[in-house]
Amino acid sequence: MTPEQKRKAVEAALMPFLQGQTLAQALVLWDEKYAHKPTFALQHYLRELCSDIELAHMRSRMLQALVTAFSSLQDKRQEHSIAPATTATKIAANKNHSSPELQMFMALVEQLINSAKGDNATRVRLYVLENVEKMALPPNDRRALQSWLNQIEPLTGTTPTIHLMQQVINLAYVGLCEYLGPIKADQLLQQSVSAVQRAYPLLKVQSLL
Template identity: 20%
Template structure:
């Protein structure tokens, strides 16, 4: 176990309890685990910028960074306990909650389009697409949202999409389009997307209509 990483996690947990409720703290800790693990403590400003939306008012990043730096040099027994058990419970709950959700017709339509696109790709292309998507999703989505979309891509299960509103799924679709352009090139990407959308609309006009909100 990386003791420095555990120390950073405990310090963040100790300090953020002064500003955030438990749900927000869990989200902030998940961001830390997924995007800042292994980074030096001096990079804490980047982390605080990333979680800034969790604060009701514009936070004083300088003050919180100073508090974190103060806490990081304390002896271990001065810090809050390691919150990893809290994170593990939250992840388990999030995973179980997914299967209680039912995707809407529009979400199923989007799923049909994405599945059609992935079926067109070779095994090598899918691998490249997943690598590109992992990079882009990490920039646009955080913690549980990132996990759900990653699981969706791996499982091809539309229930994972049911967690998201139209705006988030529009962003997700944009990420997929950009990743396809990176791997396949813009011309082939437009050909694939156009062909897939056309086929879906020919097969079921209602489903095709539902797609419009994401395109």
């Protein structure tokens, strides 16, 4: 994606939330500090943009809009490539580049995050992203996790340890506790584990907990 495409995506995503001078200032901040950074820097941008108490309550919805806008750009770029892959082909390719355990891990984290639904799911995703940033990880592993959690691309090119997988899953669970309460979080954890176990009957989901 070119800087111009990214800027247009940012503007389109923020227009439902910001108008006039406020939107102009948001775009200036993007141009000056974030335009040439990787896409997973979106949470840094929003953290700074929403430091104003008047914008803080919209942060999760803004993140959702930005991620959707950037994902749409990514999809369009792939559609115009010489040999576009179908969804089924992409899924098969992803599976070929990751172990069944890694696939199960990705499925469980996404299941946990999405089980919160709506704005809460975005808040949980942001919670996991922000805490992954604080973890002591090799730069490549951190970038891969951030890009995957930002829903930009699957988690490939890295092989997380069981301990790291457990840490990320725990972050998703703690995020659920934070926004939905521990009782609801426990229910969603049990439901998510059961759903993923059915999808991966030859593996043990409990090994990731």
